[in-house]
Amino acid sequence: MACSASTALLSLNPKSLYTPLSPRTLTIPNSFSGLRKPFPSSAPPPPRSISLSRSSRSRSSFVVRASSELPLVGNVAPDFEAEAVFDQEFIKVKLSDYIGKKYVILFFYPLDFTFVCPTEITAFSDRHEEFAALNTEVLGVSIDSVFSHLAWVQTERKAGGLGDLKYPLVSDVTKSISKSYGVLIPDQGIALRGLFIIDKEGVIQHSTINNLAIGRSVDETKRTLQALQYVQENPDEVCPAGWKPGDKSMKPDPKLSKDYFAAI
Numbered sequence: 001m002a003c004s005a006s007t008a009l010l011s012l013n014p015k016s017l018y019t020p021l022s023p024r025t026l027t028i029p030n031s032f033s034g035l036r037k038p039f040p041s042s043a044p045p046p047p048r049s050i051s052l053s054r055s056s057r058s059r060s061s062f063v064v065r066a067s068s069e070l071p072l073v074g075n076v077a078p079d080f081e082a083e084a085v086f087d088q089e090f091i092k093v094k095l096s097d098y099i100g101k102k103y104v105i106l107f108f109y110p111l112d113f114t115f116v117c118p119t120e121i122t123a124f125s126d127r128h129e130e131f132a133a134l135n136t137e138v139l140g141v142s143i144d145s146v147f148s149h150l151a152w153v154q155t156e157r158k159a160g161g162l163g164d165l166k167y168p169l170v171s172d173v174t175k176s177i178s179k180s181y182g183v184l185i186p187d188q189g190i191a192l193r194g195l196f197i198i199d200k201e202g203v204i205q206h207s208t209i210n211n212l213a214i215g216r217s218v219d220e221t222k223r224t225l226q227a228l229q230y231v232q233e234n235p236d237e238v239c240p241a242g243w244k245p246g247d248k249s250m251k252p253d254p255k256l257s258k259d260y261f262a263a264i
Contacts, residue, residue, distance in 0.1 A: 073207050077106070077198045078180035084139075085149040086168040093139065093168050096202065103136040103229070104198040105221060108183050108191040112144040112152045113160065116215045120193075121162055121169075123218045128166035134225060135200075138167040143178060143190055146171045183209060197225055199232065 072078075081094040098104050107124070109117040124131075124138050131138055142149075149169040155161020170177070172191075178184035183194035193210035205228050210216055227239040230249070237249040240260065250260040 072182060072196070072204045075204060076202050077104075077196065077204045078177075079202075080177045080180070082170050082172060082177060083146045084168040084170040085146050085153060086165075088150070088153065088164070090146050090150070091168065093170055095139075095198075098137060098198075098200075099202045100200055103134065103200055103225065105131060105136060105138045105195070105225070106141065106181075106198060107139070107193070107195040107216070108141045108178055108181065109193060110190040110212055111142060112148045116193075116213065117142075118152075118157070118160060118162055120215050121165065122157060124221075125162075125165045125167060127218055127222070130222060131225070134222075134229065136225060139170055140165075140167065141170040141172050141177055141191070143172050143175055145173055195221065197221070197228060199228065 077095060079094070079096045081092060084091050084093045095104065095106075105124070107120070109120060111117065121140055124140070128138060149171060153162050153165060153169070155163075157163045172178050175184055175189060178191040178194075181194055181196065183191045185192060192212065193214065193216060195208050195210075195216055196204050197206035199205050206224050208216065223244055226245050227243050230243075230245070231237060231239055234249065236251065238252045239247075240250050243249065248260060248263055250257050
């Protein structure tokens with residue numbers, strides 16, 4: 001599958017993919033504890049848990065039960081149309097508008113005006129041009145209203161705000177987007193730190209989900225995107241661990257793969 005795009009597509013103005021709209025009053029959540037409630041005793045034991053602290057006084061764990069549904073990776077990304085904030089304006093974003101035009105980095109974060117979240121959001125914004133050069137758009141999503149997003153954007157970074165961003169922040173007040181991507185924490189109504197790379201055909205090719213206290217890496221997201229684009233341009237090759245542009249790739253064949261192993 002080719003990943004190259006025409007000059008016309010690369011020069012698309014981001015605003016051309018969005019539709020301005022009038023805002024409406026939406027509900028904003030009041031708190032963010034970052035802790036999960038324990039499962040009822042009748043529920044099956046979770047597959048594993050991660051302790052937030054080694055201290056015997058604090059054994060609260062973040063537990064997520066695996067879904068019985070098919071994995072998202074390799075399947076068409078759930079489409080959505082939602083309100084968002086971009087360039088100090090209220091707009092509408094529809095994921096399927098990018099099909100045939102751009103790759104999409106879709107990432108979820110728990111709440112506006114929190115702590116780890118602004119470090120991730122601003123990191124992606126500061127390097128947005130690098131993703132644009134790879135014909136890729138970035139979309140951030142949380143369950144906050146567009147009014148909360150706008151207030152956060154209008155807050156200076158030194159005060160814990162975001163300042164101007166180079167990509168839209170989507171409002172998922174209905175929590176339907178977070179639920180469809182399997183990142184919603186039901187008993188808190190907020191999303192885990194899920195990140196999805198969606199190709200130009202609208203297929204999810206990569207996903208990661210971090211717990212609430214763990215920020216994500218822009219470097220690794222970009223590296224994975226570049227590896228994806230490489231194998232789509234070179235379908236008879238695969239990318240080994242840590243592959244970066246310029247590194248040696250591998251042939252997925254018992255005999256031909258020996259050329260790679262012999263060279264390392």
